[in-house]
Amino acid sequence: MLAALADGVLSITLNRPERKNAMNQAAWDRLFDILRAAEVDADVHAVVLTGAGGAFCAGADISSAPVGHPITRVTRIAHTAEFLFHFPKPVIAKVSGAAVGAGWNLALCCDFVVASSDARFAEIFVKRGLSVDFGGSWLLPHYAGLLQAKRLAMLGEFVQPEEAERLGLVTWVKQPDEIDGFVAGLAERLAKGPAIAQSLNKTLVTEGALTSFSGALASEVRAQAVNYATEDAGLARRAFAAKTTPVFTGEWAVS
Secondary structure (H helix, E strand, O other): OEEEOOOEEEEEEEOOHHOOOEHHHHHHHHHHHHHHHHHOOOOOOOEEEEOOOOOOEEEEEEOOOOOHHHHHHHHHHHHHHHHHOOOOOOEEEOOEEEEEEEHHHHHOOOOEEEEEEEEEEEEHHHOOOOOOOOHHHHHHHHHHHHHHHHHHHHHHOOOOOHHHHHOOOOOOOOOOOOHHHHHHHHHHHHHHHHHHHHHHHHHHHHHHOOOOOHHHHHHHHHHHHHHEEEEHHHHHHHHHHHHOOOOOOOOOOOO
């Protein structure tokens, strides 16, 4: 697995192209470790997750005999899914080629899914005699609705990126020669944004999908108080008045 930081954007590349970036336990653990370090790295403002060799991720690597009890193995993988889903900084999945099984759900745990027109998706678990994991049982019904979630999980059929976009499972579809530039521009915009406000927005929207309207409003009040205590709100206000572009710092402004 490769990780490179430039201009506030951490690029993580799944790098097992000979297996279409299928993930073994070492790869899941490595991804978790990279994300855990990035969480507290002040130089990381946004993350791009992608795969090498023309594929995103073919899910879990079932080519070798698994080691250890299934509950232990899958629990460790689930911890990576939970950490990624709640990661406090914006994460973009850049998907080309296959994103199947846990590989598709890996992308769905990100905040944005940018798919190349040559991508293909499947909740392939059932064709391997397995049930969905890496958060698929929550992600699919919340994003695509219950009926479509049942179809995807129970049939395991392949879905083209245009249909995935219609179902709410892809944010944008781009041509292969466009996707790199588009994702780079999106990552740059996110990296230059107000980090605290972006993180709070991510949390609020996620929690808002699960709580009552009153609960969501109460969370918004608390979050807005945090925003007003950073330099970013004042910077944005002054930049608006001066008709300039603010340079956000995310610094705490309360002495």
